[in-house]
Amino acid sequence: MGIQRLTHKIFSSISYISASQLLLCFLILLCVKVTAGSYGDRSYIFMKCVSNCGNKNCTSQSKFLSAQPWYLTVLQWSCKDECRYQCMWKTVDAFHKDGLSVPQFHGKWPFVRLFGIQEPASVLFSVLNGLAHLRILSYRKQVSPKVPLYYIWHLYALVAFNAWFWSTVFHTKDTDFTEKMDYFCAFSVVLSNCYAVLCRLYGTSPVRRPLIFAALVIALYTYHIYYLAFVHFDYGYNMQVNIFFELLDFPPLLWIFDAHSMWHAGTIPVCYLWYSFVIEDGLNMQLELGDDKDKKTV
Structure with a gap:
């Protein structure tokens, strides 16, 4: 809630920011270094889930492929990819139960997969x-x-x-x-x-x-x-x-x-x-x- 109030204050004050101040903010943003990680994929529950899923389901490639729908095979969804997708939603559910906001994973929001299509x-x-x-x-x-x-x-x-x-x-x-x-x-x-x-x-x-x-x-x-x-x-x-x-x-x-x-x-x-x-x-x-x-x- 504290973050939400802070965000509201920031956006409500934008109208009072001059053009030069906006330019300064933009120049500062240019200096920000961005990493590929996100809060969701760096969380303990996600990493633990992916590890357990890999050990349980990814030891036999032929077994995984035989149980995989054809459209996921065509789009080259690997066992590791499947583990990440399933664990992503388990992590989202865990965050929701704890009253936390929806996390991103590897710089992206979680999306419902449709016939193997990510977005x-x-x-x-x-x-x-x-x-x-x-x-x-x-x-x-x-x-x-x-x-x-x-x-x-x-x-x-x-x-x-x-x-x-x-x-x-x-x-x-x-x-x-x-x-x-x-x-x-x-x-x-x-x-x-x-x-x-x-x-x-x-x-x-x-x-x-x-x-x-x-x-x-x-x-x-x-x-x-x-x-x-x-x-x-x-x-x-x-x-x-x-x-x-x-x-x-x-x-x-x-x-x-x-x-x-x-x-x-x-x-x-x-x-x-x-x-x-x-x-x-x-x-x-x-x-x-x-x-x-x-x-x-x-």
């Missing part, structure tokens, strides 16, 4: 976000290929679609590989957006101009991948990038919908509006070029 809501919204980029087909129908950014927006759509594909895979089953692919591809969308904006602001003629922009973006992306893959996979970096999107973090509603999944849901209409702008901008550029090619309007 059903985030998976659903990631799929819908990916499908939203099919709006590029409307762009193709309405805008002439002669428009300077015609192929650049196609490239952006492919990059974004790929990123949401890996977001879907990552939220389906969290592994070291799927986590890295989700982070890497998410950053590729940011850079492809920057590339498109640079080309829109400064033009694509002469040809060397977009090539220079592309070289800068590729160099930055290559360094980013190299640093996270071979130097240090910094969880704090991801927190810093997304901190303003998920300040109102909360335990999942119905053990399915958390702040992160709702953020994914919120980007779906934004994607539609973004492509509406891209189409209108393309049509305006088409008029400036004097291209009266028969294109349907929105």
Whole structure:
């Protein structure tokens, strides 16, 4: 209760904080080091449960696989993963009985597994976000290929679609590989957006101009991948990038919908509006070029 009162006081006083104070708080947050552990997976009851489960159920791989549903096998749920999942809920129940708040495990809230899918809501919204980029087909129908950014927006759509594909895979089953692919591809969308904006602001003629922009973006992306893959996979970096999107973090509603999944849901209409702008901008550029090619309007 003391923590709740403190949190209430903090949020009630935000309106009195100046812009400079908020900036200072943000700079301090940038210096915070984040670890992969969470209160739930570091609790005694969780660690003891996982240990007992492993000793009891994970001594025979063939026995475990024979009793495992096919969809869990397809999604590569190991015996250790299964122990962690079952012990997670036992730990949540223990915390609830003691009047404690819902803990996180390995940096994540507990979610109800649906046919082996770890985060059903985030998976659903990631799929819908990916499908939203099919709006590029409307762009193709309405805008002439002669428009300077015609192929650049196609490239952006492919990059974004790929990123949401890996977001879907990552939220389906969290592994070291799927986590890295989700982070890497998410950053590729940011850079492809920057590339498109640079080309829109400064033009694509002469040809060397977009090539220079592309070289800068590729160099930055290559360094980013190299640093996270071979130097240090910094969880704090991801927190810093997304901190303003998920300040109102909360335990999942119905053990399915958390702040992160709702953020994914919120980007779906934004994607539609973004492509509406891209189409209108393309049509305006088409008029400036004097291209009266028969294109349907929105």
